[in-house]
Amino acid sequence: MNTIISFLRDQDIEWEQLDTSTIVAVLPGTHKQRISVSLSAGGSALVINAFVARNPDENHEAVYRWLLERNRRQFVVAFSLDHLGDIYLTGRIPLENLSESEFDLILGSVLEYADNSFNSILELGFASAIAKEWTWRTSRGLPTDNLAAFRHLATGNSEQGSEK
16 A cells, blocks of 8 residues: 555645555546545555446436447456446456556556546436426526536537537
């Protein structure tokens, strides 16, 4: 755990040690604002768990297919589901000789996969809720800045289907 703590301090990454074998780090994303990563050292392995999105409201088959197709190309971590259907990135790597450069690669992979997949997962699994939220906000003159990536899902939007 010393290598992990040293790296997190050096990189000025927000983190908290929950007990002697578990640290939760928070990575800043672009699409997903905060990515919480649980790092648990047990026996000879480091277990990585990062929450990505809650159980999709709709279109489960398309969401799961999309996740599985991504798993084929990913390094260190893979998409998985918990007992509630929530989406995580999970991985297990040997602790033996874990270097800061390897740990950097691990956190970089988690950040890239969680952040770059977030909008696609939302679009596939929450399109109806996003469209309703857009309509509700615009009907009340509320900002839609954080929904801008989903403008094409808004019903009755003149820019529906256009590329950004």
